[in-house]
Amino acid sequence: MLDVVVIGSGISGLSTAFRLKKLGFEPVVFEKDDQIGGNIKTLSQEGYTFELGPQTVLANDEVKGFFREVGIEPIVASPSSKNRYIYKRGKLVPLPLNPLSFIFSPLLSLPAKLKVLREPWAPGSTKDEESVADFVRRRLGQEFLDYIVAPFISGVYAGDPEKLSVKHATRKIYELEKEFGSLIKGALKKRSLGPKGELISFEGGLFRLIENLSESLEIRTENVVLRVRRKDDRFILDTREGKVETRALVISSPAYTSSYLLKDLSWSASLEFDKIDYVPLVVVNVGVKSGYVPEGFGMLVPRKEGKRILGVIFSSKLFPGRAPEGKDLLTVYLGGATDREVIELSDERILEIVERELKEIFGIPGFDFAHIKKWKRAIPQYTIGYQKYLDLAREMEEIHKGLFLTGNYLSGISVADCIRYSAVKARDVAEFLG
Ligand SMILES: Cc1cc2nc3c(=O)[nH]c(=O)nc-3n(C[C@H](O)[C@H](O)[C@H](O)COP(=O)(O)OP(=O)(O)OC[C@H]3O[C@@H](n4cnc5c(N)ncnc54)[C@H](O)[C@@H]3O)c2cc1C
Structure with missing residues (x-):
């Protein structure tokens, strides 16, 4: 019998397994694919090094400590990655970085700016739980929602601000209102509104982290777990290699998979987790001649501007060595909660759209390299009422001692969130195993 099995070799599963190993346990990771890393995938082709999943990690001290x-x-x-752009009426408008540039920025109209200045006096909410859109409209106005928050939400969640919960999807902002009664007052007191940390990657891309994590671990790839049952104080797993018994079980697969794995333990929990919405995303990496995009992180397109592209990351501007001499690597995103149909389009059609819109936005005449990745279920949506899923996960762990649930649908969706949550999970598993 094994001491602890981890299902899934994404960043959630691997970082939990890594910490358990450091604590003296011998975790065995089961991964259904022939590749490890889950969403984290870096490729090198034709002189370009590009990401199919996450591009960067926003690393605070805790996360940097983990890398050490x-x-x-x-x-x-x-340093230029602090520059971000919003596409408005045919132009790239820099996102204002301080109050003075906000006042002079053409991003918002004068009435919209005045509404922002009145934010400290905005009325309180009358709802039990607000959507991101309702919250922002109430405090900062519709234009601020359309041209700043909604593009940011599509950049992070590929989500719809009308559906996402302000409490669960943008917790820091929600808490600023709770603590200070105003975002502006809170930001002034805390001296920042945004999340803290540095944007990082690794030489050769994010997959290096997965490789380093896996070095000391036993990972059994192409080894899907199909069923989980409880017998006395053990879990019995049906895996591709046969039956496996374990005292502790960490499930780090996406909610829709965890859902079927949990069905023998709780039919109702299984049905609930299956309801978590994962939006599709199409990621197109293109190589273009240098000189068309400005220095910066990238740009986002408000839905009001009528384009299909959600945003573009200027990937070769962020880290050296990502594109050949004289070329730039751009990572283009399409799809998300507001344009789910893109995932059904042919590759040719997707390339046509990307080529046309890059030309309209940047004047780029065409590209000499392109790679398309379609994520059918890319990112879980922390929608209104999301607390019930978090409660359910805790309840399942309470009832079934030795079961631990993790993954980006519970920890927060960023890679950094998954890494931080793995410390909590590894500690819980270690306490259980004694
Ligand atoms: C396109 C895209 C761009 C993103 N950009 C960023 C970004 O720039 N910065 C950022 O911080 N975050 C970003 N994210 C989010 C972040 O990448 C993910 O939230 C995170 O990588 C999820 O890790 P995870 O381990 O929780 O899940 P996953 O990566 O989904 O891993 C789950 C693993 O479980 C395996 N599995 C599933 N079922 C079974 C089974 N039955 N048996 C065995 N194995 C199984 C899967 O094959 C997979 O390997 C992005 C996500 C996507 C999709």
Whole structure:
């Protein structure tokens, strides 16, 4: 019998397994695919090094400490990555970085700016739980929602602000209102509104982290877990290699998979987790001649501007060595909660759209390299009422001692969230195993 099995070799599963190993346990990771890393995939082709999933990690001290333990040195994105752009009426408008540039920015109209200045006096909410859109409209106005928050939400969640819960999807902002009664007052007191940390990757891309994590671990790839049952104080797993018994079980697969794995333990929990919405996303990496995009992180397109592209990351501007001399690597996103049909389009059609819109936005005449990745179920949506899923996960762990649930649908969706949550999960598993 094994002590602890981890299902899934994404960043949630691997970082939990890594910490358990450090604590003296011998976790065995089961991964259904022939590749490890889940969403984290880096490719090198024709002189370009590009990401199919996450591009960067926003690393605070805790996350940097984890990288030190793993023995991997991060590289920090170029200082120009603080520059972000919003596409408005045919132009790239820099996102204002301080109050003065906000006042003079053409991003918002004068009435919209005045509404923002009145934010400290905005009325309180009358609802039990608000959507991100309702919250922002109430405090900062419709234009601020359309041209700043909604593009940001599509950049992070590929989500719809009308559906996402302000409490669960943008918790820090929600808490600023709770603590200070105003976002502006809170930001002034805390001296920042945004999340803290440095944007990092690794030499050769994010997959290096997965490689380093896996070095000391036993990972059984192409080994799907099909069923989980409880017998006395053990879990019995039906895997591709046969039956496996374990005292502790960490399930780090996406909610829709965890749902079927949990069905023998709780039919109702299984049905609930299956309701979590994962939106599709199409990621197109293109190589273009240098000189068309400005220095910066990238740009986002408000839905009001009528384009299909959600945003573009200027990937080769962030880290060196991502594109050949004289070329730029751009990562283009389409789909998300507001344009789910894109995932059904042919590759040719997707390339046509990307080519046309890059030409309209940047004047780029065409590209000499392109790679398309379609994620059918890319990112879980922390929608209104999401607390019930978090409660259910805790309840399942309470009832079935030795079961631990993790993954981006519980920890928060960023890679950094998954890494931080793995410390909590590894500690819980270690306490259980004694
Ligand atoms: C396109 C895209 C861009 C993103 N950009 C960023 C970004 O720039 N920055 C950022 O911080 N975050 C970003 N994210 C989010 C972040 O990448 C993910 O939230 C995170 O990587 C999820 O890790 P995970 O381990 O929880 O899940 P996953 O990566 O989904 O891993 C789950 C693993 O479980 C395996 N599995 C499933 N079922 C079974 C089974 N039955 N048996 C065995 N194995 C199983 C899967 O094959 C997979 O390997 C992005 C996500 C996507 C999709």
